Amino acid sequence: xxxxxxxxxxxxxxxxxxxxxxxxxxxxxxxxxxxxxxxxxxxxxxxxxxxxxxxxxxxxxxxxxxxxxxxxxxxxxxxxxxxxxxxxxxxxxxxxxxxxxxxxxxxxxxxxxxxxxxxxxxxxxxxxxxxxxxxxxxxxxxxxxxxxxxxxxxxxxxxxxxxxxxxxxxxxxxxxxxxxxxxxxxxxxxxxxxxxxxxxxxxxxxxxxxxxxxxxxxxxxxxxxxxxxxxxxxxxxxxxxxxxxxxxxxxxxxxxxxxxxxxxxxxxxxxxxxxxxxxxxxxxxxxxxxxxxxxxxxxxxxxxxxxxxxxxxxxxxxxxxxxxxxxxxxxxxxxxxxxxxxxxxxxxxxxxxxxxxxxxxxxxxxxxxxxxxxxxx
Amino acid sequence: xxxxxxxxxxxxxxxxxxxxxxxxxxxxxxxxxxxxxxxxxxxxxxxxxxxxxxxxxxxxxxxxxxxxxxxxxxxxxxxxxxxxxxxxxxxxxxxxxxxxxxxxxxxxxxxxxxxxxxxxxxxxxxxxxxxxxxxxxxxxxxxxxxxxxxxxxxxxxxxxxxxxxxxxxxxxxxxxxxxxxxxxxxxxxxxxxxxxxxxxxxxxxxxxxxxxxxxxxxxxxxxxxxxxxxxxxxxxxxxxxxxxxxxxxxxxxxxxxxxxxxxxxxxxxxxxxxxxxxxxxxxxxxxxxxxxxxxxxxxxxxxxxxxxxxxxxxxxxxxx
Numbered sequence: 001x002x003x004x005x006x007x008x009x010x011x012x013x014x015x016x017x018x019x020x021x022x023x024x025x026x027x028x029x030x031x032x033x034x035x036x037x038x039x040x041x042x043x044x045x046x047x048x049x050x051x052x053x054x055x056x057x058x059x060x061x062x063x064x065x066x067x068x069x070x071x072x073x074x075x076x077x078x079x080x081x082x083x084x085x086x087x088x089x090x091x092x093x094x095x096x097x098x099x100x101x102x103x104x105x106x107x108x109x110x111x112x113x114x115x116x117x118x119x120x121x122x123x124x125x126x127x128x129x130x131x132x133x134x135x136x137x138x139x140x141x142x143x144x145x146x147x148x149x150x151x152x153x154x155x156x157x158x159x160x161x162x163x164x165x166x167x168x169x170x171x172x173x174x175x176x177x178x179x180x181x182x183x184x185x186x187x188x189x190x191x192x193x194x195x196x197x198x199x200x201x202x203x204x205x206x207x208x209x210x211x212x213x214x215x216x217x218x219x220x221x222x223x224x225x226x227x228x229x230x231x232x233x234x235x236x237x238x239x240x241x242x243x244x245x246x247x248x249x250x251x252x253x254x255x256x257x258x259x260x261x262x263x264x265x266x267x268x269x270x271x272x273x274x275x276x277x278x279x280x281x282x283x284x285x286x287x288x289x290x291x292x293x294x295x296x297x298x299x300x301x302x303x304x305x306x307x308x309x310x311x312x313x314x315x316x317x318x319x320x321x322x323x324x325x326x327x328x329x330x331x332x333x334x335x336x337x338x339x340x341x342x343x344x345x346x347x348x349x350x351x352x353x354x355x356x357x358x359x360x361x362x363x364x365x366x367x368x369x370x371x372x373x374x375x376x377x
Numbered sequence: 378x379x380x381x382x383x384x385x386x387x388x389x390x391x392x393x394x395x396x397x398x399x400x401x402x403x404x405x406x407x408x409x410x411x412x413x414x415x416x417x418x419x420x421x422x423x424x425x426x427x428x429x430x431x432x433x434x435x436x437x438x439x440x441x442x443x444x445x446x447x448x449x450x451x452x453x454x455x456x457x458x459x460x461x462x463x464x465x466x467x468x469x470x471x472x473x474x475x476x477x478x479x480x481x482x483x484x485x486x487x488x489x490x491x492x493x494x495x496x497x498x499x500x501x502x503x504x505x506x507x508x509x510x511x512x513x514x515x516x517x518x519x520x521x522x523x524x525x526x527x528x529x530x531x532x533x534x535x536x537x538x539x540x541x542x543x544x545x546x547x548x549x550x551x552x553x554x555x556x557x558x559x560x561x562x563x564x565x566x567x568x569x570x571x572x573x574x575x576x577x578x579x580x581x582x583x584x585x586x587x588x589x590x591x592x593x594x595x596x597x598x599x600x601x602x603x604x605x606x607x608x609x610x611x612x613x614x615x616x617x618x619x620x621x622x623x624x625x626x627x628x629x630x631x632x633x634x635x636x637x638x639x640x641x642x643x644x645x646x647x648x649x650x651x652x653x654x655x656x657x658x659x660x661x662x663x664x665x666x667x668x669x670x671x672x673x674x675x676x677x678x679x680x681x682x683x684x685x686x687x688x689x690x691x692x693x694x695x696x697x
Contacts, residue, residue, distance in 0.1 A: 057600055089603035096601075101594040105693055106616055116602045151692045167602070 002073065003030040004207050005054070005175055010067035012053050019280040023049040025231035033174065036201065036208040038218030038239070040254065041228035044276045047211045051177045055094060056084035090120040093168035097180035099160035103152035109163050110148035116170040135166040140196060158189035165196065172204060179211045194221055216258045219243060227251050230277050230287040233306055237315040247309065247317035247326055249292045252333055270339060286320060293339040294321060294329065294346035321346060381696040382685065389677040394447070396673040400666050401443050412460050412660045433460060446666070456670070457663035461655070466667035469652060476550055477648035480571065480640065481633040483564055488572035488579060496583025501610055503588060512584070515577035527570045527643035534566060548645035567644045571637055575629065579622060586618035620690045624683050631679025635672025
């Protein structure tokens with residue numbers, strides 16, 4: 001049986017005055033009913049664009065989209081605007097980062113819920129209002145009968161996100177896309193919202209895609225994780241694999257930059273150096289090479305494909321380093337060693353910063369190379 | 378809210394008193410024609426001028442004059458007598474108000490009907506030929522002074538002096554109750570002329586607001602809900618973008634109710650603006666004073682109405 005949602009080789013680029021922005025570049029993933037997929041990456045890594053494209057919200061004259069997004073056998077990329085509109089908020093719902101700015105400030109929360117219900121369901125206003133109260137109760141907002149007639153600004157941040165979730169659940173979607181659902185919230189509220197999502201999934205059996213820049217957020221509730229960098233997936237594995245045996249230097253960076261309670265006082269967090277690359281003038285070779293502590297000469301010209309590990313077909317990574325070397329480096333990092341001290345493990349110890357910047361500036365195109373043995377033993 | 382309104386109304390009285398004082402001072406401080414001399418005929422003698430000055434009360438010190446004026450307004454709602462017409466200013470103003478209200482209300486309807494749809498259409502199709510055309514034309518309309526536009530319109534379209542005879546020309550105003558058909562016909566051209574620059578301004582304002590609103594997160598939410606695009610634009614976008622426009626509209630109505638001086642003069646409409654213009658021409662202090670007070674009154678009230686309306690339109694705004 002095919003999965004609920006299957007994204008295949010999705011490419012999205014925008015024409016802008018400064019050039020073509022390659023926001024999403026050959027991304028594939030799938031998610032099935034009752035499962036949760038995490039898409040993790042920095043801002044500008046294409047994680048939001050790929051999900052907005054699923055809903056058809058990036059369609060415009062200046063956007064070029066290719067690939068396939070198959071939802072229950074229908075290709076959403078070729079679906080008409082009207083077909084998509086009937087799927088949006090109905091079979092696929094989405095919640096956004098900032099619940100205050102994502103709710104209309106001039107309409108009562110109840111009104112916005114009723115609207116969401118009545119777009120897709122032919123029910124009376126009073127029936128929809130009753131359902132709105134039920135939904136508010138479902139997402140754990142106390143005193144729903146009073147809250148339904150309040151405006152978003154009268155809600156607290158956590159309650160607003162709950163209201164957003166209630167709105168997304170209005171028509172019992174099969175897939176819920178949560179774009180940074182906890183980023184704008186207090187840490188204690190974050191945990192509540194994540195628990196709520198998980199609880200609702202257990203009860204309603206939907207598929208969830210959680211998009212976040214924070215690996216810590218998705219650790220508890222996802223089954224699988226895609227790590228995105230510069231519009232591509234650089235690592236894709238089960239959540240356990242990602243945390244126990246991550247393979248990509250970028251994933252290592254994400255994990256070692258999460259503060260942990262069991263960390264020794266005085267132990268430094270290890271930030272990922274540099275900044276996300278421009279999506280107009282992308283680096284040559286491996287897109288991560290300008291920021292990778294373990295960069296080699298050939299990484300500047302060779303573009304690593306996303307390939308399964310030799311011993312685990314469900315764990316895919318796009319890295320040119322030898323698999324054994326990667327494991328040694330990760331073991332070193334796990335033991336608390338500094339990336340700089342592990343650099344020599346990678347081989348010829350090519351200095352990471354200066355030449356990388358030069359190659360970016362030149363914008364040299366990576367020559368087409370046959371898939372190298374990224375995961376070869 | 379009630380207390381807020383009362384406080385604002387008390388402030389309105391203070392503002393009106395200040396406005397009347399300033400008008401008084403300006404009238405005396407600035408070199409204008411002496412009202413007494415103006416009325417003394419072609420070969421005045423000093424005795425006659427002194428007599429007229431005494432009858433008009435101009436021989437008293439300025440602060441006494443002002444005090445008497447203020448007393449009349451507050452105690453008897455009496456704005457004095459026009460030097461020119463020898464009629465109570467109050468009567469003159471009430472006679473002239475219907476024409477001004479007719480002109481204002483009609484023009485407001487015209488400019489909203491033209492300006493708002495253009496604003497929405499341009500905002501939803503930015504940088505298309507339609508957007509560029511309407512915005513270009515609107516810039517011309519904003520730049521054209523109303524007296525120039527009025528004269529051009531009369532020379533082109535008026536029944537009497539026009540190149541093509543389409544509309545009733547100047548000085549054809551008829552009261553609504555006297556003859557509704559002629560009332561409408563006589564005001565059609567003034568409405569269009571007065572509304573032109575306002576329609577253009579409102580179109581541009583709504584376009585700018587709506588373009589900004591359409592990039593808000595809650596618009597994305599509305600789309601993600603599966604709302605059809607026209608409902609996203611009208612119910613979610615315009616609903617927000619229109620709020621600042623309501624503010625401007627309230628003030629514009631307030632200003633025009635005090636008399637659209639240029640339009641009323643060009644089309645010879647007997648409104649409050651025309652009355653004020655004549656008052657200035659004839660150094661008719663009580664008329665000037667009265668029309669200025671009336672204008673100030675409308676603006677102050679419009680401000681209050683706008684603020685109250687704003688709280689109603691934007692639930693985040695609350696007055697205490």
